[in-house]
Amino acid sequence: MTGPRCDSAGCSAAGPLAGLKVVELGQLIAGPFAARTLADFGAEVVKIEPPNEGDPLRKWRLLKDGTSIWWQAQSRNKRSLALDLRQAEAQDVVRRLAAEADVLIENFRPGAMEGWGLGPDVLRAANPALVMLRISGYGQTGPYRDRPGFGVVAEAMGGLRHLTGEPGRVPVRVGVSIGDTLASLHGVIGILMALQHRHATVSAEYPKGRGQVIDVALYEAVFNCMESLLPEYSAFGAVREAAGSALPGIAPTNAYRCADGYVLIAGNGDSIFKRLMQCIGRPDLAADPQLADNTGRVSQVAMLDGAIGEWAADRTVADVLAALETAQVPAGRIYTVADIAADPHYAARGMLLPTRLDDGSEVLLPGFVPKLSATPAGHRRNAPALGADTDAVLREVGLSEAQIAALRERGVVG
Numbered sequence: 001m002t003g004p005r006c007d008s009a010g011c012s013a014a015g016p017l018a019g020l021k022v023v024e025l026g027q028l029i030a031g032p033f034a035a036r037t038l039a040d041f042g043a044e045v046v047k048i049e050p051p052n053e054g055d056p057l058r059k060w061r062l063l064k065d066g067t068s069i070w071w072q073a074q075s076r077n078k079r080s081l082a083l084d085l086r087q088a089e090a091q092d093v094v095r096r097l098a099a100e101a102d103v104l105i106e107n108f109r110p111g112a113m114e115g116w117g118l119g120p121d122v123l124r125a126a127n128p129a130l131v132m133l134r135i136s137g138y139g140q141t142g143p144y145r146d147r148p149g150f151g152v153v154a155e156a157m158g159g160l161r162h163l164t165g166e167p168g169r170v171p172v173r174v175g176v177s178i179g180d181t182l183a184s185l186h187g188v189i190g191i192l193m194a195l196q197h198r199h200a201t202v203s204a205e206y207p208k209g210r211g212q213v214i215d216v217a218l219y220e221a222v223f224n225c226m227e228s229l230l231p232e233y234s235a236f237g238a239v240r241e242a243a244g245s246a247l248p249g250i251a252p253t254n255a256y257r258c259a260d261g262y263v264l265i266a267g268n269g270d271s272i273f274k275r276l277m278q279c280i281g282r283p284d285l286a287a288d289p290q291l292a293d294n295t296g297r298v299s300q301v302a303m304l305d306g307a308i309g310e311w312a313a314d315r316t317v318a319d320v321l322a323a324l325e326t327a328q329v330p331a332g333r334i335y336t337v338a339d340i341a342a343d344p345h346y347a348a349r350g351m352l353l354p355t356r357l358d359d360g361s362e363v364l365l366p367g368f369v370p371k372l373s374a375t376p377a378g379h380r381r382n383a384p385a386l387g388a389d390t391d392a393v394l395r396e397v398g399l400s401e402a403q404i405a406a407l408r409e410r411g412v413v414g
Contacts, residue, residue: 020102132213137150182221
């Protein structure tokens with residue numbers, strides 16, 4: 001499944017969401033990643049950005065020719081409309097777009113859209129079929145709704161940050177903006193469910209079906225992925241703490257030092273554990289009835305980690321992985337991005353997407369997830385320059401060339 005080589009002209013099939021019209025008013029990560037996911041699978045996404053500076057993500061992290069290389073991944077398959085939402089004429093343009101759209105995505109602080117006359121009551125009165133995704137730090141209701149919220153804060157409030165790091169040391173970031181990304185994915189799930197509901201509510205009164213508002217809070221998206229955290233506290237008063245690389249309550253699963261690096265080993269299945277113990281030369285532990293299930297192994301986790309660690313310490317990562325693969329024990333080394341870019345499995349699965357940029361250079365972008373057998377995602381166009389599609393989009397909503405020129409002169413569009 002080697003990925004296609006793509007350029008500014010695009011490539012691949014239309015995708016399962018072809019024909020779906022999406023308006024994106026978000027910025028940075030949470031809203032735009034949700035819109036990019038829809039765009040990858042065929043949706044027509046019009047991204048609205050402020051004139052002159054555009055989405056702040058354009059200047060985040062490493063820049064190539066003045067623009068973030070991250071932008072190429074986050075905004076592929078989108079069109080850019082440069083529009084100053086603070087101006088009444090720009091707000092009218094958004095209302096025109098929303099009147100014809102299937103989905104609108106925004107991740108401003110609650111109340112911002114209402115302040116611009118773009119709240120759901122206004123937009124859905126003109127288009128009852130509109131599905132509106134609203135991502136914010138704390139949700140559209142509740143005592144914290146007006147607080148500014150970023151993904152890092154949501155990770156802390158959602159319970160994740162307390163668990164990351166080594167016991168007794170400062171909680172650490174997981175390395176990426178996981179709170180924003182989790183909110184994005186929950187938003188996409190919500191959109192797809194709302195579209196299914198819309199399809200089911202088609203009637204004479206609602207010929208396109210009935211849309212709805214999707215309220216995603218960053219902290220709730222994180223909290224939703226916290227597994228048994230709350231029920232364990234509710235039932236037993238147990239407060240889960242940071243455990244480094246171990247998986248508390250499940251054994252043995254940990255990172256083990258080898259002669260030239262670390263290996264992650266997951267030997268916590270009953271039969272897997274026995275194979276692991278045989279592999280490391282400890283048949284006595286494999287046969288011990290007290291270690292036959294997870295409960296017994298958890299009570300002896302320090303001893304088991306010690307035995308595995310002693311076996312791994314004098315071996316290379318490659319030797320450890322080879323032995324564990326033969327024994328059919330799940331294990332893996334810790335990848336850097338250089339490892340990812342060189343890995344044949346990533347390449348075979350189409351996850352390293354060679355993409356030719358408009359300046360003729362080539363960059364690898366992440367491939368598409370999930371993989372649909374009949375209607376796969378595709379790279380149809382590169383991430384747009386700021387305002388690259390402004391005139392075309394305005395024409396599509398009925399503005400004349402003279403009207404567009406007047407809006408540009410007044411700084412309403414860019």
